Each structure stands twice: as C-alpha cells, then as structure tokens.
Amino acid sequence: MKKHSVCLIFAGLLFLLLIPAVAFAGGQKDKGPEKEVELTFPTFWVGQDSKSAPIQTLVDRFNEENAGKIRVVIEPNPDTDGYRSKINSGLAAGVVPDIFVFNPDPTTFGYYESDLLMDFTDDLTGDWAKSFADGYIQASTMNGVVKSIPFEIGVTPIWYNEDLFKKAGINGFPKTFDEFWAAADKLKAAGIVPTSQMTGGANAWTSMLWYSHILASLGGPTVWERPLTDPIYVKAAEILLKLYTDGNTTKDAVGGDAGVAGGHYMAGNTAIFINGPWYIGRIKGDAPAVHAATRLAYAPAVSGGKYGAMIGFQLSNLAAGNTDDPVKRAAVIKFMKFLTDPENVSMISQASGAMFALKYEMGEDVDPLLKQFIEISSQASFSVPHFQSQYRIEVVQELGQAIGAMVLGKATPEEFVQMLIDVNQ
Amino acid sequence: MRRYNSFRSISTGTLKWLFLGFFFLYTLLPFLWLILSSFKTNYEFTTAPFSFPETWQFENYVKAIRISGLPRLFVNSLIVSVGSTALNLFVSSLGAFVFARERFRFQNLLLNIIIAGVLIPIIGLMVPYFKIITTLRLYDTKLGLIVTYAAINLPISVFLLYGFMKRIPRELEEAAVIDGCSFRQRYSRVIIPLSRMGLVTAGIFVFLYSWNDFIYALLLTSSVKARTLQLGIRFFVSQFFTDYTAMFAAIVITILPSIIIYIIFHDKIIHGLTSGSVKE
Numbered sequence: 001m002k003k004h005s006v007c008l009i010f011a012g013l014l015f016l017l018l019i020p021a022v023a024f025a026g027g028q029k030d031k032g033p034e035k036e037v038e039l040t041f042p043t044f045w046v047g048q049d050s051k052s053a054p055i056q057t058l059v060d061r062f063n064e065e066n067a068g069k070i071r072v073v074i075e076p077n078p079d080t081d082g083y084r085s086k087i088n089s090g091l092a093a094g095v096v097p098d099i100f101v102f103n104p105d106p107t108t109f110g111y112y113e114s115d116l117l118m119d120f121t122d123d124l125t126g127d128w129a130k131s132f133a134d135g136y137i138q139a140s141t142m143n144g145v146v147k148s149i150p151f152e153i154g155v156t157p158i159w160y161n162e163d164l165f166k167k168a169g170i171n172g173f174p175k176t177f178d179e180f181w182a183a184a185d186k187l188k189a190a191g192i193v194p195t196s197q198m199t200g201g202a203n204a205w206t207s208m209l210w211y212s213h214i215l216a217s218l219g220g221p222t223v224w225e226r227p228l229t230d231p232i233y234v235k236a237a238e239i240l241l242k243l244y245t246d247g248n249t250t251k252d253a254v255g256g257d258a259g260v261a262g263g264h265y266m267a268g269n270t271a272i273f274i275n276g277p278w279y280i281g282r283i284k285g286d287a288p289a290v291h292a293a294t295r296l297a298y299a300p301a302v303s304g305g306k307y308g309a310m311i312g313f314q315l316s317n318l319a320a321g322n323t324d325d326p327v328k329r330a331a332v333i334k335f336m337k338f339l340t341d342p343e344n345v346s347m348i349s350q351a352s353g354a355m356f357a358l359k360y361e362m363g364e365d366v367d368p369l370l371k372q373f374i375e376i377s378s379q380a381s382f383s384v385p386h387f388q389s390q391y392r393i394e395v396v397q398e399l400g401q402a403i404g405a406m407v408l409g410k411a412t413p414e415e416f417v418q419m420l421i422d423v424n425q
Numbered sequence: 426m427r428r429y430n431s432f433r434s435i436s437t438g439t440l441k442w443l444f445l446g447f448f449f450l451y452t453l454l455p456f457l458w459l460i461l462s463s464f465k466t467n468y469e470f471t472t473a474p475f476s477f478p479e480t481w482q483f484e485n486y487v488k489a490i491r492i493s494g495l496p497r498l499f500v501n502s503l504i505v506s507v508g509s510t511a512l513n514l515f516v517s518s519l520g521a522f523v524f525a526r527e528r529f530r531f532q533n534l535l536l537n538i539i540i541a542g543v544l545i546p547i548i549g550l551m552v553p554y555f556k557i558i559t560t561l562r563l564y565d566t567k568l569g570l571i572v573t574y575a576a577i578n579l580p581i582s583v584f585l586l587y588g589f590m591k592r593i594p595r596e597l598e599e600a601a602v603i604d605g606c607s608f609r610q611r612y613s614r615v616i617i618p619l620s621r622m623g624l625v626t627a628g629i630f631v632f633l634y635s636w637n638d639f640i641y642a643l644l645l646t647s648s649v650k651a652r653t654l655q656l657g658i659r660f661f662v663s664q665f666f667t668d669y670t671a672m673f674a675a676i677v678i679t680i681l682p683s684i685i686i687y688i689i690f691h692d693k694i695i696h697g698l699t700s701g702s703v704k705e
Contacts, residue, residue, distance in 0.1 A: 049663035075647040079659040082643045093556040263471030286468040
C-alpha cells in the first residue's frame with residue numbers, strides 16, 4: 001500500500017509541477033523592443049533536399065551582412081506534405097510564420113483573401129519586378145494584389161533513354177501518338193518496357209504529368225479553361241489507359257510511387273519517364289550512364305491535337321506573415337530581394353538543378369541535362385501548368401485512385417472522369 | 426497403437442515447428458529486409474530490393490546520425506512519451522474513478538461526451554491544438570507535446586479505465602470505508618491497485634501514440650530542442666527525393682534501444698501485462 005501512495009504522491013507532484021509550467025512556460029518569449037529583427041523561416045529546403053545547402057549558405061551570408069540588424073532563422077521541416085499541413089493549420093489558426101514557402105494552388109491562393117499574408121504589390125515594381133521572367137508576377141497576382149513572390153518553377157518534359165531507343169532501332173522521339181505506339185512496340189520487341197508510370201504517392205505524379213501533357217495537346221494553351229465535363233478529359237483518359245496496358249508500363253505501376261517510376265528508369269528497365277530538373281542530381285549520382293543517355297522531348301501530339309506543349313508551373317512561391325511593424329516589414333522585403341537576386345538564384349540553380357522564375361545566367365559548367373531543360377522550355381510552342389495546379393487537393397488525390405480503378409477494369413475512361421467530377425463538386 | 430501414437434507425436438511436433446517457423450519468418454523477415462536495405466545504396470534498393478548489398482554501406486548509419494541528430498531526438502521522444510503517459514494516466518484515472526464509482530447528475534451524458542472524443546479524427550483537431558499551444562506559449566517545447574498527447578488520448582484512456590473500474594465489486598470499497606478509508610484513499614488504496622491491468626493497457630496506448638506521432642510533433646515544434654524521433658526519420662524525405670537507405674538506417678537505430686530494453690526486461694513486461702489475468 002505504501003508503494004501506491006508514493007506513486008500517487010509522485011503523480012500528484014508531476015501534475016502540480018505542470019500547472020505553473022504551463023502558465024509560465026517560455027516557449028516563445030516576447031523579446032520586447034530589440035535592435036535585431038529575428039525572422040523565422042520554416043522551410044522544407046533542408047536535410048536531403050537539393051536546395052538545402054545553397055539556401056543555408058545564402059541565409060548565413062545574409063545574416064553575416066546584416067549582423068546586429070536582421071537575423072533569419074531557418075526552421076527545418078523536411079517532410080513537404082507535413083510542412084503544407086503545418087502552414088495551412090497555422091494560416092487557419094491565424095498564426096503565420098515571418099517567411100515561408102507558399103505552394104501556389106487553388107487551395108493556398110484562397111489565403112490571398114485574408115489579411116494574414118504580406119502584400120508585396122507596391123514593392124514588386126521597378127528593377128525588382130524586371131528581374132522576374134515574363135508572366136510569373138502576373139500568375140501570382142489575384143484581384144490586383146501580389147501576396148506571394150514567384151520563386152521556383154518546374155518544367156516537366158518527356159525524358160527518354162537514347163541508348164535504349166537505338167537498341168530498339170528507333171531514331172528520335174516520336175512526334176505523334178501513332179508514331180509513339182509503333183515505337184513502343186519496337187521497344188517491347190527488344191525486351192524494354194516503354195514507360196514508367198505510377199498511381200501511388202499523394203498525386204500519382206508521373207501519370208498525372210502524362211495526363212497533363214495529353215490534355216495540353218488536345219486542349220492547347222487554354223486547356224484549363226475547359227471544365228472536367230469536356231470530352232477531351234475522356235479522350236486523354238483513353239490514351240492514359242493504353243499507356244498502362246499491353247505491356248506499355250511495368251507491372252508494379254498500379255500502386256507504385258515515385259521511387260518505383262524513377263527506379264525503373266534509372267535501372268534501364270523503362271525507356272521513357274517524366275520529371276522535372278530537380279531529378280537531375282539523383283540520376284546523375286545513382287545512374288550516370290542513364291543520365292548521359294537521357295534526352296528530353298515534347299510529348300507526342302494526339303491526332304488533331306497540338307505538338308510542342310510544355311508543362312511548366314510555379315512550384316514554390318515565397319510569402320510572409322503580415323505585420324504592422326515597418327522595421328520588420330522592411331527586413332522581410334530586404335531578405336526577399338536578397339533571395340531572389342539573380343546571382344543568388346543562379347547559385348542555387350547550379351547547385352541543385354532547380355529552375356527559377358527569374359532572369360538569370362547559368363555558369364559555364366552547367367549540367368548538360370539542365371541545359372536541355374532550359375533549351376526545350378524556351379523553345380516550346382506554348383506552356384501550360386499541370387493538372388495538379390488546377391484542381392483542389394482532393395481531386396488530385398482521387399486521380400491516382402481513379403487511374404488504378406480504370407487500369408484494373410473497374411472503371412471505364414468515362415467513369416474515370418466522373419470520379420474526378422464527383423470529388424470536384 | 427504405440428506406433429500410431431509415436432507417428433502422431435512426430436507429426437504434431439513437426440507441424441508445431443513448421444507453424445512456429447512460419448510465424449518466426451513472417452515476423453522477422455520485414456525486419457531483416459529493413460536491416461539489409463539499410464546497408465545498400467539507393468540505386469541498389471530501387472533496382473534490386475531483395476538482393477544482398479554489393480558493398481555494405483556503413484556510411485548510411487553515419488549519415489543517419491549526422492543529418493538528423495538522432496540521439497537528442499531519442500531522448501526527447503523518451504521524455505515526451507513518458508511524460509504524456511504519466512500525465513494522461515493520472516488525469517484519466519481520476520476521471521474514470523469518479524465516473525465509475527460515484528453517482529451524480531448528468532453522469533452518463535458527461536461520460537459519453539468525453540468518450541465521444543475517440544470518434545473525432547486527430548487531423549480535425551490540428552487547428553485548435555495549434556491555437557491553444559501557441560496561446561499558452563508552449564510552441565516548440567516538450568511540455569507542449571506532453572500536454573497535447575496526454576489530452577488527445579484522454580477519451581480512450583477514460584473509456585478503458587472506466588470499464589476496468591466499473592467491474593471492481595462495490596463491497597471492497599464499502600469494506601475499506603468501514604475500515605476508515607477516506608475518498609482519496611478509496612482511489613489510491615483500493616481502486617488504483619485493482620485497476621493495474623487497465624492502467625497498463627491505457628498506458629501502452631498513450632505511450633505508443635506519443636512515440637509514433639509525426640503530425641503533431643511537426644505542427645507544434647520548430648527546433649531540435651523539442652522534436653521527436655519521427656521527425657528525425659523524415660529528414661531523409663525531401664520534396665522530390667527520398668534517401669530510403671539512410672532512412673532505414675535511422676529506423677534501425679531508433680528500433681534497437683527498444684529491442685534491447687525488451688530483451689532485458691521482457692519477463693517483467695509480460696508479467697506486468699498478464700498479472701491478475703488468472704487466479705494465483
């Protein structure tokens with residue numbers, strides 16, 4: 001009995017200790033009026049991310065140059081999906097970090113309507129505005145205000161392994177889908193699986209990009225003005241289904257994630273893949289022969305559709321919490337200008353392979369594959385964002401499920417589109 | 426007849442070992458696969474997931490410790506899990522005691538309101554918890570996580586402990602009162618010792634939740650001083666690339682202490698879990 005009393009007293013003491021601790025805990029002490037402005041910068045560009053090292057270098061340099069006046073503190077949040085949940089929860093609770101990475105999509109653009117985000121409309125003028133590539137500031141403007149600064153962009157052309165194409169007797173990447181199916185047959189005859197696909201992950205990334213490319217060919221530059229009820233969505237689904245059947249992709253594509261899709265391409269199991277420039281570092285390190293053999297191309301045109309489309313999108317914008325403090329606001333603007341300085345952006349690009357919404361020059365020793373990315377994106381007939389950026393997160397999550405259902409014969413292409421429409425309502 | 430019995434005994438023994446062998450492999454294979462994968466390169470992992478490593482990559486373990494700072498996160502996880510379990514059991518046992526052993530107005534209504542918390546999805550509570558913790562200035566503190574985990578698990582703990590306490594014969598308490606036990610002593614000297622099994626069950630639930638949670642640890646912390654192991658493991662997952670093999674190395678490192686502790690104390694843990702289940 002004595003033992004139990006001791007336990008009880010201990011538990012009681014623990015509880016009593018917690019009460020004052022809760023009342024007086026100093027997790028976030030108000031620092032009062034201090035000269036140095038501290039800006040918190042939660043970001044997922046940490047850990048193993050390719051931009052981790054250059055961003056840290058730039059933040060260190062900024063802090064050194066502004067010692068005693070401004071200090072930017074990186075808060076590492078390695079998991080991208082978790083980061084988004086955290087930022088969204090914070091925004092919903094009215095608690096916004098000083099600086100953060102803003103993912104431009106219909107859900108996050110909803111926060112433009114609140115006064116939680118800092119308004120950069122009057123700041124993004126003159127030389128600073130001129131340093132951005134055409135169209136990106138406009139794409140970040142809603143109802144005449146700019147509450148996030150365009151930063152990282154993504155282009156996702158078709159990747160193909162030229163060595164495997166030569167082995168199958170194919171010269172160059174097909175320009176139409178008729179040619180594409182003929183090339184796929186040759187690849188299969190040579191024992192090579194034509195494409196990497198995936199329905200897993202949060203967004204069925206590789207297949208979502210294929211679907212976007214096919215839709216872009218069918219719908220042209222104004223494809224996203226067409227509602228989901230437009231027949232092009234069914235027609236694109238029919239082509240996507242064919243990419244999954246007749247041995248045109250690997251058997252583990254249904255349920256597979258980005259590791260599966262990328263892994264097959266790197267292993268030389270598949271000849272065609274889609275991803276952005278951020279994947280260059282990975283393939284260069286893990287599969288140098290495939291990196292050397294990789295060429296980029298536009299997706300084949302659907303019969304009667306357009307050729308030369310590029311799927312390009314704003315990947316990450318920069319945003320800041322609104323503040324009434326003019327000193328803090330000036331500090332935020334100073335850091336934003338520093339981070340988007342063309343020289344600094346060029347440094348991040350060369351170190352990570354990422355591309356940015358700014359006008360900047362690359363150095364001499366730029367990766368040849370990154371060079372191809374820059375060339376192919378600049379020569380595209382037109383550029384449209386991907387499917388994911390046009391629909392709410394629920395629709396994007398449904399896409400992988402719907403592709404799986406269609407491939408497994410549980411849904412027709414019409415029913416596939418209906419599944420998306422149902423979630424979109 | 427003897428030959429038949431001998432045949433029966435051999436076949437039963439073989440079956441028993443086959444069965445045990447199957448479950449042994451079934452349980453152990455994923456863990457062995459995890460250990461093997463933690464010594465591969467990412468390329469090997471994606472291209473030949475079931476092969477032996479060509480060259481054993483010990484640097485995955487060095488990377489795991491260097492990048493994510495696992496030792497510190499391990500200590501944080503231990504403090505947070507033990508703290509939240511202790512706080513949760515203390516508060517929930519008090520609540521369950523009152524609901525199970527006392528009678529008052531709106532008793533069932535109040536109990537059902539508390540237990541209904543089990544049905545609320547954890548994700549749905551992210552915004553309110555974030556607001557409460559930041560208002561209390563507990564953001565980025567271990568105490569913030571302790572209070573949150575203890576609170577999140579209150580409905581399930583109250584539910585479990587209420588069930589255990591309700592089954593204790595009222596006569597025992599009446600006898601204790603006749604012997605001079607006060608209200609507090611009824612709780613501490615009669616009900617709590619007889620609810621040991623319930624406390625162990627609820628404690629395991631809370632501890633495992635606190636140990637494994639990722640989303641609240643990410644939501645309510647911003648630096649290594651309060652972060653837990655699950656966040657350390659995620660340091661190998663980035664926007665477009667997952668360093669699977671270093672992540673597996675980190676997982677192995679985090680699992681090992683638990684296994685060692687279990688091997689040392691397994692008789693006590695099993696005894697604690699089963700005590701009172703049979704008449705002695």
